[in-house]
Amino acid sequence: MTVLVTGGAGYIGSHMVLALRDAGREVVVLDNLSTGFRWAVHPEAAFVEGDCGDEALLGKVIREHGVDAIVHFAGSIVVPDSVADPLGYYLNNTVRSRALIAAAVANGVPRFLFSSTAAVYGDAKESPIIEAAPLDPVSPYGTSKLMTEMMLRDTARAHPLKYVALRYFNVAGADPAGRSGQSSPRATHLIKVATQAALGERTHLDVFGTDYPTPDGTCLRDYIHVSDLARAHVLALDYLAAGGESTVFNCGYGRGYSVLEVIEAVKRVSGVDFPVNHVPRRAGDPAALVAGAGRIRETLGWKPEFDHLDTIVAHALAWERSLAARRQAAE
Numbered sequence: 001m002t003v004l005v006t007g008g009a010g011y012i013g014s015h016m017v018l019a020l021r022d023a024g025r026e027v028v029v030l031d032n033l034s035t036g037f038r039w040a041v042h043p044e045a046a047f048v049e050g051d052c053g054d055e056a057l058l059g060k061v062i063r064e065h066g067v068d069a070i071v072h073f074a075g076s077i078v079v080p081d082s083v084a085d086p087l088g089y090y091l092n093n094t095v096r097s098r099a100l101i102a103a104a105v106a107n108g109v110p111r112f113l114f115s116s117t118a119a120v121y122g123d124a125k126e127s128p129i130i131e132a133a134p135l136d137p138v139s140p141y142g143t144s145k146l147m148t149e150m151m152l153r154d155t156a157r158a159h160p161l162k163y164v165a166l167r168y169f170n171v172a173g174a175d176p177a178g179r180s181g182q183s184s185p186r187a188t189h190l191i192k193v194a195t196q197a198a199l200g201e202r203t204h205l206d207v208f209g210t211d212y213p214t215p216d217g218t219c220l221r222d223y224i225h226v227s228d229l230a231r232a233h234v235l236a237l238d239y240l241a242a243g244g245e246s247t248v249f250n251c252g253y254g255r256g257y258s259v260l261e262v263i264e265a266v267k268r269v270s271g272v273d274f275p276v277n278h279v280p281r282r283a284g285d286p287a288a289l290v291a292g293a294g295r296i297r298e299t300l301g302w303k304p305e306f307d308h309l310d311t312i313v314a315h316a317l318a319w320e321r322s323l324a325a326r327r328q329a330a331e
């Protein structure tokens with residue numbers, strides 16, 4: 001039987017394909033390559049270029065490959081872009097997820113994992129944030145993901161489909177063996193952008209807001225290594241296959257770092273003191289997102305291997321260097 005990975009040419013999806021292949025699973029990737037890369041797809045995975053909103057194509061892929069589980073990463077991911085283009089985000093993240101869920105139901109796929117986000121909590125009143133905390137997104141991105149969680153909840157009540165929604169906190173780092181990493185040159189994520197600044201690919205780094213109600217005035221985030229996250233998904237698939245009930249898990253380590261602490265870590269690990277500017281807040285950013293991460297550890301027996309900021313930064317930096325070498329070789 002085969003796992004269908006939507007968005008498997010992207011950052012997190014490509015690490016999931018590595019984890020699945022490392023566990024000996026058959027994989028088919030469906031990706032429209034809007035932000036992903038064909039070369040990032042594992043050579044032992046089947047690849048279909050297409051849209052996760054194309055129900056006819058999905059039905060064909062599910063039947064031809066004997067898909068018995070779907071892991072849904074495909075989507076648009078930039079919080080401030082969603083503020084500028086809410087309808088684009090509702091189309092790509094919500095409407096197209098509906099088509100994928102419908103294809104799963106129509107073709108009898110029994111298991112579904114969904115990439116949700118800490119952004120569903122919005123400006124949480126409590127920290128760390130547990131799964132039962134109020135859901136009140138402050139960006140269209142967060143709302144687009146919460147609506148998909150709700151569709152899954154209601155669909156799983158009406159049909160024989162079991163799902164796990166994994167609410168990722170801030171995903172960072174790269175495969176420790178150097179097989180994949182975050183590759184988009186347009187990436188906006190803090191650790192990615194900071195490693196680019198350390199390697200001289202950006203002139204400087206902007207800190208968006210220093211007046212938040214946090215210890216140093218910059219936002220707190222819970223950074224989780226992408227390979228730990230991928231392994232959590234493999235465990236979630238095993239959990240559903242063993243008869244586990246549909247549920248939601250926070251994915252984080254339970255510790256927050258400020259933007260300034262992350263910048264210090266990138267400077268420390270790279271040995272480069274790049275310029276940093278303090279600029280006004282960015283739209284849609286909650287002050288603090290730190291995971292209450294007990295449920296996933298207890299239910300899945302998940303034990304992180306890379307729960308250390310400097311390790312995450314070191315792996316991200318190594319991948320950024322390998323991308324630079326790849327570009328030089330292509331010139």
Ligand SMILES: NC(=O)c1ccc[n+]([C@@H]2O[C@H](COP(=O)([O-])OP(=O)(O)OC[C@H]3O[C@@H](n4cnc5c(N)ncnc54)[C@H](O)[C@@H]3O)[C@@H](O)[C@H]2O)c1
Pocket residue numbers: 006007008009010011012013030031032033034035036037050051052053072073074075076077092096115116117118167168169170171172184
């Ligand atoms: N990176 C993070 O910190 C983070 C945090 C929380 C949740 N997530 C979620 O994880 C998932 C993966 O994120 P990522 O960081 O790997 O982003 P990414 O942009 O690298 O990957 C997304 C992939 O989906 C593909 N895609 C987009 N729309 C598609 C569509 N309609 N049909 C088919 N393919 C499509 C893209 O080409 C790309 O390969 C997303 O759903 C995102 O919302 C990411």
Ligand SMILES: O=c1ccn([C@@H]2O[C@H](COP(=O)(O)OP(=O)(O)O[C@H]3O[C@H](CO)[C@@H](O)[C@H](O)[C@H]3O)[C@@H](O)[C@H]2O)c(=O)[nH]1
Pocket residue numbers: 077078079117118119168169170171188189190191193205206207208209218219220221259282285289
């Ligand atoms: O150049 C930069 C980039 C980011 N930041 C700040 O760094 C923090 C982290 O930002 P970023 O790395 O862009 O991630 P988030 O906006 O927190 O969003 C990520 O993490 C969310 C979950 O917490 C996911 O839902 C999103 O998909 C994912 O993009 C925020 O306070 C940003 O304002 C800067 O100050 N300068």
